[in-house]
Amino acid sequence: MTEHLVVIGADAAGMSAASQARRRRGPEELRITAFERGSVTSYSACGIPYWVGGEVAEADELIARTPEQHRARGIDLRLRTEVTALDPERRRVRSRDLDTGAQEWTPYDHLVIATGAEPVRPALPGFDAPGVHTAHTLPDGRALLDTLAGLRAPGGLGETDGAAAASPRRAVVIGGGYIGIEMVEAVLRQGYQVTLVHRTPEPMPGLDPQMGALIRRGMAKLGVEVVPEAEATEVLLGPDGRPRAVRSTAGEHPADLVVLGLGVRPRTALARAAGLPLGVHGGLRTDERMRVVDAAGTPLPGLWAGGDCVEVRHLVSGQHRHVALGTHANKHGLVIGTNLGGGEAAFPGVVGTAITRICDLEIARTGLNEREATAAGLDWTAAVVESTAQAGYLPGAAWMTVKLLAERGSGRLLGLQIVGGAGAAKRIDIGAMALGSGLTVQELIFQDLAYAPPFSPVWDPVLVAARKAAARI
Template sequence: MRLLVIGGDAAGMSAASQARRLRGPDELEIVVVERGGHTSYSACGIPYFVGGEVAGADALVARTPAEHRERGIVLHLRHEAVEIDTGGARVRVRDLASGGERWEPYDHLMIATGAVPVRPDLPGVDAAGIFGVQTLDDGIAIHRAVERDRPARAVVVGSGYIGLEMAEALVRRGIEVTIVEAGEQPMRAMDPDMGALVADAVRGLGIHLRLDEPVEGFDTGGGRVTAVRTARRTIPADLVVLGLGVRPGSDLARAAGIETGPTGGIVTDRRMRTRTANVWAAGDCVETRHLVSGAPVAIALGTHANKQGRVAGTGIGGGYATFPGVVGTAISKICKVEVAHTGLNSRDAERAGFDALTATVESTTRAGYHPGATTMRTKLVFERRTGRLLGAQIVGEEGAAKRIDGLAIALWNGMTVEEMTGLDLAYAPPFSPVWDPVLITARKAAALVEEAMRDGG
C-alpha cells in the first residue's frame, strides 16, 4: 500500500504521521511532496517571528523534514504536484529545482494543498517589497526584508486577524504602520460595535487605521513598491503586507474532477474522504460544516487542519475517526488587546435565517477589587424565540479572550442562554468576579428572551 500526500504542512503531515502510527513501513509506504522547503510549521506563529518575540523561524517548525524521514516518511521538498490522474491513481510531480517531472502512483491520495492568499489584481501588486503571509517562506522573506532593508514605513492591506497581528509585529520593530481596510471596521468577523473597540485599540498602538478605503494600486520605483494608493490618499510605504485573507487551494483537485463546494473548498465526508475513491483531503483546502448555520464554510486555521489531518490519517490507517464540523471559534491578541469570537455574528445569524437578539455586557476579568482586573466586553447572539445561543464575541485584555472556549462548548451543545445562567463556572477573585462575565451576559440575554416572549415576539 502506498499513501501519497500532497502538501507537507499541518494537515498533510498530521495525516502522514497518524497513518504511520497505525501502519508500520512494511505495511504502508508514505510519500509526501511539498512545494516549499519546510514541513509541519505554525503559520499562525509568523507574526511573532517577524515581531521578534520568537527568536528564529526554526522555532515555528513542529517537526523537521529529518524528523519525519526518521519515522519512515519519504519527503520530496521543493516538489510540486501539477496534475492528479484519479483514473490512473497517480499524480504528476514537478521537481522545482530541475524542472523535471514524473508520475507518482498511489493507493491512497491525501490532498493537503492548503490555502491561496487573496492577491488583488491591481497595478503594481507584483513589485518587490509586497509580501503575502501564507507560508513560512513568506514569513522568512518578510523577516529578512525587515532586518536588511530597515523599512521606516509599512502598509498592511486588510484588517482581519492576520493583518492586525502583522501590524502589531511591524510596530514592535519600530516601523510606522498604516492599515488600509476596504470595509467600515477592522475584524469583520465581529459585529460593528465590537469591531469599533478593536479599532480604538489599534489606534491606541499608534497604528494609522484607514477604514472604507479600498486599495486602488501601488506606486513603484525601480521595481520596488514606494506607496499604496487609495481613493483618498497616497501612503508612502517601504514594505507592504497583504493580509486580505485566503481561499481554499483546491484548483489542482478541481482540475482532476474532485468535487468542490460553494465555498471553493474540496467536499469531504466526516471521515475526510472526498467524493472520489481513495482520495482524502484535509486542512485549508477543504470546506466543512458550520454546526450553527448548517452551511458549508472554509476556515483556514491550523487547529482544524491538524484535527482533520489526524482524522484522515486514522481512516487511511484503517481506523475510524470523524471530524464533526466547526462552530467558527477564533482568537487573537494585538499587544494587550484580546479578541475572540465563536459561532455566528449578528449579520451571519440573519443571513442564516435566524431571528436573533444580542446582549452586551461590560464587566471585569477578575473581582473588581483584585489587582490586575481589567475591563472586558462580552456579546452574545441568540435566537429570539428559543434563547438558543448562536454566537459570542469578546474584546478585552489579559484573561478575557480564552473565555470564548466555554462559550464555544455551550454553543456546541446547543445550550440556551437561560440554561447558561446556571453554569457552574470557576470563581475565585484572581480569575473572575463572583458573577463571571459569561454568566452576567447570559443573564441579560435570558431576560431579553423572556421580555420578547411576553411581548409575543
C-alpha cells in the first residue's frame, strides 16, 4: 500500500526531508506532496545580505533546487498554496490556492511541519510603512533592492522637485544581532551612512559585553554610528509616506531607509491552532528522530517537524532553545527523510555555534556565554587571550581576541567566543567539536591542530585560552 507524505514548507528542512525520503522510497511506495505558500524553494536565506550588498549578483544564485528539479524527482510540489489548518486526529491538512482561492483537504500518513520562522516586526507607528524592510525571504531582499535603486535614481524616492539628494543617503538598522550586523554591512556596501540602534549595552548580545565592545569599536572605524541601550519606538514618515527618521529612547535618527534586524520567532500558529504542544520559546518540541512530541515527550502519531519552527536541546546547558539556522534545518530534514525512508537517524542537539562578519571584522561564538552559563546554574571561569590569527612576525598578521569559558572543578569546556581579522572566526569550529565531544580544557590543550606560520602561531590562540583557563581551574 502506498503511503502519503505531506510536507508544509518547501525550503531547507521540508525539501531535505522530502528529497531524502524519495531517495530511499520510490513513488510506488511513498507519494509526496509539498505545500509552499511562496513561489521559490530551497534557497539560502543566509545569502540575502550578501545579495543586497552586491556580492551576489542575482537571486537565482541563492537557489539550490528549483521547483522543476523537485518535481522531476516525483515530488508533487504546489507553490503559492498555503496550508490553513491541521487536523491531526483525522490526519489531514486544509490548503488554499493563493491565486484562485480554491480550498481542499488532503489526507496524509505522515506530516512534516517545516513552517520556518518569521521576522519580528513590532506593531509600532510607521514600522509597516514602505521603506521599512526585513530581509528574511527572497521577496524581502528584492523589495529592499528596489527601494535602494529608487533612492539612487535622480528624482527618486523621497526627493522633491526632481532634485538629487544633496547629502549621502542614511539608513537606520534596528537590532544588533546577527541579522542586524549583516544588514549594516550590506547597506554600507551600497554607499549609505548607517546608524545601528539596539537595546543591549553592546552589539551582538550572543557574545559577552567585552567582546561586543570590540565589535562596536570595529563598526565605529567603518563610520557606523552605534546607538546602544536604545529602544526604537517609531518610524517618522515624510509627506510621501516613507521614512525620514527613526525615533528611539535615545533621540531621533535621520533615515531614508530602515532595516529591521530584530530576530525571528517560530512560525507555529498552525500548530498552536491544532492543539499541538509548544515549548517555552514557542517552537514545536521533537525527539531525537524529529518526531513531534507531547508535553510528556511521547511521539504523536504521524507528525514530524524540523527547521526554524522547532526547539532543540542545547548539549551544554541541557535546556531547549530556539536556534534558527539553515545548517540545523538541513540536518533535521536529513534525519526526518532517513527515518521516513526506513532508515535510522537521530539529531542529538546543538551547541549554539554561529559565525558572521561585518566587512573585515569576523565574529563567532559557540557554547554558552557568561549570562547563559550562570542561568544554567554552572560554576564557571573565563579566560581572554589577545593574539594574531597567523604567526605574529608575518606582515599583515590579523589580530584576534579569544574568550573561553570552562566549568570549575570538572574543567569541562562551556563556551568559546572569537572576534578578529581575517582567518580568526572559523577557529570556532575547534570549540564546536570540543563541546560536542564533551572535552575538558585540559584535553583541548593537547589536540593536534594544524600549524604553519601563514595559518597560526605555534600555539593556536584557542589552545592558549584553554591553557589559561586550565591554570585557573
